Amino acid sequence: MIDHTHDPVARTWLAPDSEDTHAFALQTLPYGAFSLPGHDNVRRIGVGIAGHILDLAAAQQLGLVDDLDGALRPALRVPHLNALLALTPAQWSALRHRLFALFVDDDSGWKGARDVIRQCLVPMAAAHMHLPFDVGDYTDFYASIHHATNVGTMLRPEQPLLPNYRHVPIGYHGRASSIVVSGTPVRRPSGQVLPQGQTAPRFGPSQRLDYELEVGLVIGGENALGEPVPIGRALDRVFGVVLLNDWSARDIQAWEYQPLGPFLAKSFATTISAWVVPLAALAPRRVAVVRAASDPPPLPYLLDAADQSSGALDLDIEVRLSSTRMRELGEPPHLVSRSNMRDLYWTPAQLVAHHTSNGCNLRPGDLLGTGTVSGPQPESRGCLLERTWRGTDPITLPTGETRRFLEDGDRVEFGAAVGLTCCGEIVPARDLTDHGRMPGMAPGAPD
């Protein structure tokens, strides 16, 4: 069956609202949650196209989806994507095809509805974006063998890659409460760090603040606890993808992470893009898995012929950085790295199948990060720890400033080929002299 929503020559009749070519093509149709100025508590879900947002609650109210599955309609009135995520791939597909039909420039029956469609549009530039979904559990994987090898080389030059890496998708549980939407300022965390050459730690602002360039898989549907998802059905559980910045405080991480893994070094903030690109929109980017001849074959529960032949995603992603000084001088953000999701060692389907292989239940709104997406080249390393090789090889910005790690005022912007962006700006650490005085709380002993 030909899926018209991938037709590369299809165009929309809708005039773009902005010159921003990243404001989403007809073939992308991403989902997000927005509000309008002065109505911050009135949130809606919408679809991005050509600099506009189609208000899905309005579209539902004005009859644009009346003939679709009855379960879809109430989901469009919920102010976040979770109700939509709880539906099935068939329902997601039906909605996507309807949205494509509404906006494609052809002579279908929907041509007569364009005035109604226009009533449901909001200029993207006027909208305030919120977290697109309530994040349930957040898991972060470590799926880039290049990233794992680089980090391992710094820590264990004699054994860069641990013996388990090529067999088991390494992952850990992350913090969901501190996931924020693109554009939210990120406060530099304080924490315990062990100063070089000392045996006792001090507490203070992190001096080695980093980003991590990742893609997040947004989970839809639910498997019962105890019931694994077989790899052949695993992609049915991926609604779409976001860009994800797993901000990391490397000095806090180095001190705390043994033996149970990263904790406060990561839990101060994680940023995701405001828009979720449906997996269906990435179908033309599905490519074969490439493994080295020396790599062991995946165990049967991670092996699926269709996944091996088309389970990797050819998605270019990049990091740009601007300092306060650069922005004062009107300099555009500086390209720091560019990598591609196809270089990951594990596919999205393998991550889902592995995650549930012990019976763990994934729920709608769960988020699976890929881990830092690094490629084989130095310019494709997805975090500063790797890019500056632990700070020993600083990058130089157009202003002549150098960076080993992030400075206050730095703005980090991720971009992806489909038009996703994910950005955050570092604000200074909290004044520690104020540590004992919380806003709205009188000082005093506990009850």
Added chain:
Amino acid sequence: MIDHTHDPVARTWLAPDSEDTHAFALQTLPYGAFSLPGHDNVRRIGVGIAGHILDLAAAQQLGLVDDLDGALRPALRVPHLNALLALTPAQWSALRHRLFALFVDDDSGWKGARDVIRQCLVPMAAAHMHLPFDVGDYTDFYASIHHATNVGTMLRPEQPLLPNYRHVPIGYHGRASSIVVSGTPVRRPSGQVLPQGQTAPRFGPSQRLDYELEVGLVIGGENALGEPVPIGRALDRVFGVVLLNDWSARDIQAWEYQPLGPFLAKSFATTISAWVVPLAALAPRRVAVVRAASDPPPLPYLLDAADQSSGALDLDIEVRLSSTRMRELGEPPHLVSRSNMRDLYWTPAQLVAHHTSNGCNLRPGDLLGTGTVSGPQPESRGCLLERTWRGTDPITLPTGETRRFLEDGDRVEFGAAVGLTCCGEIVPARDLTDHGRMPGMAPGAPD
């Protein structure tokens, strides 16, 4: 101020509904969520006392809390504790004092309301208990220095305790979706394990299934992202405690945990008690922190005079185990270990202060596990890994059966001095030959 809710000689006028002395004293008044047979979807929150449950929605409806803070009343109609958790310590305290007044056997004005109170009671034996609150983020600490030392001795005899242990409360993020209420069967997980002497893993049922005896702190209130909770106010964020079993598959854990910590070895199930004992009920159990003279002083953000003098909790907890055979023979559960929460290296306040020290936001319904609570004696080791010393020193059950790790049909029951219980029975692993056929899903390739 004298808090009458701790008066050890106070008694309730209510006749106990059962002979079970663990069915909660007047001084305990724990909270839970229940339904009645045939009405599984009609859930209420309630308070346990003497084998009865006070239906809080009914109590609110019949006017027993009419004069309390207006924000309390709607919270009592919500079918889980989260709305109550979102309130303040002052509101929690007001409710507790009212509940005590309703049930204490004295001549107060509430004596005349006993017929109304009786209308709000349900026999505990008839109720079906549910998860008491929707768990947000679940964090698991590693706060027992005895546990950390024992495990470290097995893994690194030359350095049992890592250099960071006495400085930084070690913790990691856990999986919230697979947290289940006491009594829920626990399916033996399958996963990748590395057979002894081999270099490639196999996938199959865990052969080293274990429990971990823990206490969970139930978080109330919310701090804004970026705003740490000072240690002097940290206990205001602890609504109460549960018993927690952090089921662990040691063979899966050994293979997967480097370098990012435990993942699928833990995420197949975590059991918590159906009842949450308010921290206020544990006030008589608050004791001074005892540290060895050689232990470093906590960094200032973890140091508070009141916490040092009364921040530890003297709470006995224990593990009992019964095999299928024991139950067939009518044998009572066998006491395997008994330990005490006061032996933890870090206090609850220190765990909260540390968790938020990087600005991480804790939200109502978050759960903080202490980690396995082991004491200094062999009989106080809180998991089989330690108790049987990695299986080298099996325990013998009254039937003559031995245990290195858990067998199918084993039932593990935790108990605490205040009457909390937390139990789960191991059911056999899922048949792996059925792996590709999920209920309700036709086999086939992904779309």
